[in-house]
Amino acid sequence: MTPALPTAFVATLHALLGEDGWRTDDRALEAHAQDNSWRHTLPAGVAFPRDREQVVALVRACREHRIALVARGAGTGTTGAAVPMEGSIVLSFARMNRILAIQPGDRCAVVEPGVLNGDLQQALMPHGLFWPPDPSSAEICSIGGNLACNAGGPRAVKYGTSRDNVLGLVAVTGAGELITCGGPYTKDATGYDLTHLLVGSEGTLALIVEATLKLTPLPVTQAGLRVLYRDADAAAQAVSRLMAQPVVPTRLEFMDAGSLELLRRNGADVPEAGAMLLVEADGDHDTLPYLLQALAAAAEGDGLIALDVAMEGSARETLWAARKALSPALRSIAPGKINEDVVVPVSRIPALVAGVQALSAEFGLPIVTFGHAGNGNLHVNILYHPDDAGENARAHAALPRVFALTLALGGTLSGEHGIGLAKRDFMAQAFTPATLAAMRAIKGALDPEGILNPGKVLPPV
Template identity: 40%
Template sequence: MHDELTAALREALPPEAVLVDPDVTASYAHDMASFSEAGTPAVVVLPRTVEQVRHVMRTATALRVPVVPQGARTGLSGGANAVEGCIVLSTAKMDRILEIDPVDRIAVVEPGVVNAVLSRAVAERGLSYPPDPSSWEMCTIGGNIGTGAGGLCCVKYGVTAEYVLGLDVVLADGRLLRTGRRTAKGVAGYDLTRLFVGSEGTLGVVVRAVVALKPAPPRQLALAAEFPSTAAAGAAVCSIMESGHVPSLLELMDATTVRAVNAMANMGLPETTEALLLAAFDTPDPAADLAAVGALCTAAGATEVVPAEDAAESELLLQARRMSLTALERVSTATMIDDVCVPRGRLADMLEGVAGIAEAYGLTIGVCAHAGDGNTHPVVCFDARDPEESRRARESFDAIMALGLELGGTITGEHGVGLLKKEWLARELGPTGLELQRGLKAVFDPLGLLNPGKLF
């Protein structure tokens, strides 16, 4: 079967785009959730054109072979993990920026364009592409669309779904579907574009995207506020948002995360703190906004508020936040990175609950959060070589998701479901919601070939 599959794929793909060496294909088996189960791919393909992607899907349909679409494999939920005997379809070579239009404020890109590359390209035209996941130097626009990615600036500028205007998608049988628009407005028919955003490659393969751009904002200034408790930090977040401030960034790091960042990069962050809040503004007068927010932090119980003096100092603070997940990964041999989003008013309850879970299970669990939108990232650190500790890690992970739902939240704010949260998606959606979502999957992929076993 493998020989027949490889021969069929090579009929329309160049030899270098069809990889069969087991040592090479094994490197495509999983995303960054390396502890999630993964199968062995039969073949990895790296198409460069839409027609090549269509050929892959037609071949897969004819031979009834599952296909797992992949971007840069920076995902954290196993959504890009291979299934046994599949075709891994990597869009990494489809990496062209096709158009930047400053009048309509759009860019047209292929899925393999790296987020940071697009951001820098549009910046040269006085524009910005706001969604900025922590992995923005590596992750691709196609992967961001697949997971519905967010980032640090979401509190002001929103998430990926709010910037995707239109898509070209290759369906399971090789047909090409064009959704959405490139105009500022458009409500013709069902919003299929939004349906594909966050679908994790289960409905089709994105081969082109029209994304909205914004005028480049002024350089932002940031401050750091040190709190003696997560409750005080949570109160400050509520006060900032209730007062009508619109920060470009509002991020929270607990004490475990602060110490991990210092251990990795010697950043000199205050290790006496129980919670470190970072706020930034890109307004015409950011210093005045920071002063107002600093006063609110002090009123909420901050023991120290330190505003950055310039953009370079601000970027240093933000860099500390961006390296949080990497720093926590160094605490032990493995991590499970949760992605629970709760109402802002329950943020302190979430952090305090996670601390209790860490104590109950005897584990190190650090939390960094997009505090401005309530999206928390509890990171469970454990020794993957220890079966007992691995069991406790999985149970603590489940306890954190249960806590999030109990607080009125959702199991994922931006990382997606993948393999890691399948059971919890069913709990959040309920029987009717799950039935309808499975029905949509069957409409687009009646043979169940696209990224099978993910989501539900």
């Protein structure tokens, strides 16, 4: 049973937010009890502020009464970062969903955190602009959530992640203070870079209430390559070649044999192969053929089976629709899935792929690997039946081995999903005690009472 909140605190929130802005009914609590990690804890209440002033007052009330506060966007995250803890309240940014300004001359947009990525892209199209981050949930995920976990997506290989595409923020610290950092400019050597510190902090340092986003002109045209290889190692070696030459692909996706089998099982027209790369370039009509030629030359090499070009239109869309269908289709192999988005230097992708294949054989479980190879960011999916005690145990025993392999290759625990609860306890393996101490010092400075999303990101001392 959820602990009761202090009467004075509840009265403050009722007065601040009104009946429709502060809810404790079962329907509201259940709707905000989990994210896409499927972890589940009922909050003690859900707040729906309409503006930054209400967020400031809400944080100050939580600080006064020592009530933990968990910010939430659309709930599409996979690490448990938006899952409340017992006795905490959830702050939903669903009502702070306005696009405040689109400034084509400055190539930026000013938005509230509840704006959906897909809605922003639609609003930018008439201006010939887009915001580059494109996670698989782009149509339904929020900008605030993208910033909180530093979301990326396939386009990140050329255009960068959320952190690379934000210019400034307005945020409320755990002390209830409104801070402003950055602005509608691309160069800034003034003081500490708080903007990029807050992006990726998963709501543990401050709550973003406004963001100035860096926009990019829409490309004139795009085209892609589908490249099939004898085995995963040959494809991984090709990734290293592709990223070592001057033309930067817009997207560079890797899929292993298990991924291809799954695509065929779900009706996609994918030939038999040991692995596949999807490579895309964008540009204008004059330069694009030369870009594709350079990428095709780099993709050729030992183990190549076939290389096909898909220009604009249905052929190209079919390729990417197949890639997007992969993650949900995994549950047709097994109902249980541990999906970790580890990152290694691009040159170490062959070793990561080989190591994951060895773990699959060692633990007797299917492990399907695909992802954003151009950034060294691969999604390692350990598949198992949760009701099979042996498979369950082996899957969870394999997980730390995946992380150990990644770190041994000079990599890191996450490229775009974040840490949340899922990877928190592995942070001590990824960072030295002194580095973690510095992170805790920053947390203490911005959130002195530890009320913002406690228990996430940083491991227990």
